Amino acid sequence: MTWAGRRASVLCRPPTEASRRSRPTGRRGSTRWRRCWQRGLFSSDELRDAIERLAPEEYLAASYYERWLGALELLAAEKGVP
Amino acid sequence: MSYPAGARVRVRAGDPYHHTRVPRYIRGHTGEVVAVLGQWPLPDDRARGIVPPRVETCYAVRFSAADLWGSGDHTVTVDLWESYVDRA
Numbered sequence: 001m002t003w004a005g006r007r008a009s010v011l012c013r014p015p016t017e018a019s020r021r022s023r024p025t026g027r028r029g030s031t032r033w034r035r036c037w038q039r040g041l042f043s044s045d046e047l048r049d050a051i052e053r054l055a056p057e058e059y060l061a062a063s064y065y066e067r068w069l070g071a072l073e074l075l076a077a078e079k080g081v082p
Numbered sequence: 083m084s085y086p087a088g089a090r091v092r093v094r095a096g097d098p099y100h101h102t103r104v105p106r107y108i109r110g111h112t113g114e115v116v117a118v119l120g121q122w123p124l125p126d127d128r129a130r131g132i133v134p135p136r137v138e139t140c141y142a143v144r145f146s147a148a149d150l151w152g153s154g155d156h157t158v159t160v161d162l163w164e165s166y167v168d169r170a
Contacts, residue, residue, distance in 0.1 A: 045128035049101035 042075050050074045083169065084139055089115045090170035091143060093162065101129035104166050107150055108158075112170040116159060117142040124163055138164040 042050075050071035051059070058070055075081075085091055095110035103125045119140040127135030143162050147154030 043128045043131075045101060045125040046131065048125070049129035052101060 041079060041081070046075060047071050083164065085115045085118070085141060085164075085167070085169065087115050087117060091115060091141070091162075091167040092170040093143075093167055094165075098126065100126055102126050102166075104162065105160065108145055108160055111145055111149055113143040113145040113160075115141045116144045119161060122163065124165070136165075140164070141167070143167065 047068070051067050053074065054062070054067065054070050059067060062070060090112055091114075092112045093104060093108045093110060097109075119142060121137050122140045123135040123137050140161055140163050142159050144157050144159045147156045147158055150158065
């Protein structure tokens with residue numbers, strides 16, 4: 001398998017129809033972010049990088065998924081996602 | 083340079099300004115390659131949006147907890163890209 005140029009990975013692979021049916025709560029509010037993944041707007045490593053760039057007080061006060069959310073907001077702002 | 087299972091490797095002790103997957107607690111420490119994991123894109127490049135990223139061999143490297151922290155009888159295994167290590 002060649003990975004050169006590929007920007008999606010396991011972490012950002014969009015859910016399949018089957019996995020969405022098995023996890024109904026996963027559908028709520030996630031469409032916009034799933035589109036970001038699907039369009040290759042950012043990679044899983046960019047998300048990790050963004051998590052590490054959160055303000056220390058924000059990072060330390062946040063739960064695991066709140067850190068994801070903060071990083072997604074940071075990336076969206078930096079990349080000009082409307 | 084590639085490393086077979088069983089090779090001893092030392093983690094480079096650098097402190098890059100950008101994202102990397104090398105935890106600070108293993109930098110400068112020596113471990114043993116326990117598995118060769120194939121070719122994977124370098125996270126340092128992907129995090130910076132460099133297209134195409136460098137693609138390197140990735141290794142599972144095992145460290146002694148006592149070596150890392152001075153105590154403990156367990157081990158810690160970390161996935162490391164080729165450019166993160168040198169032969170010990």
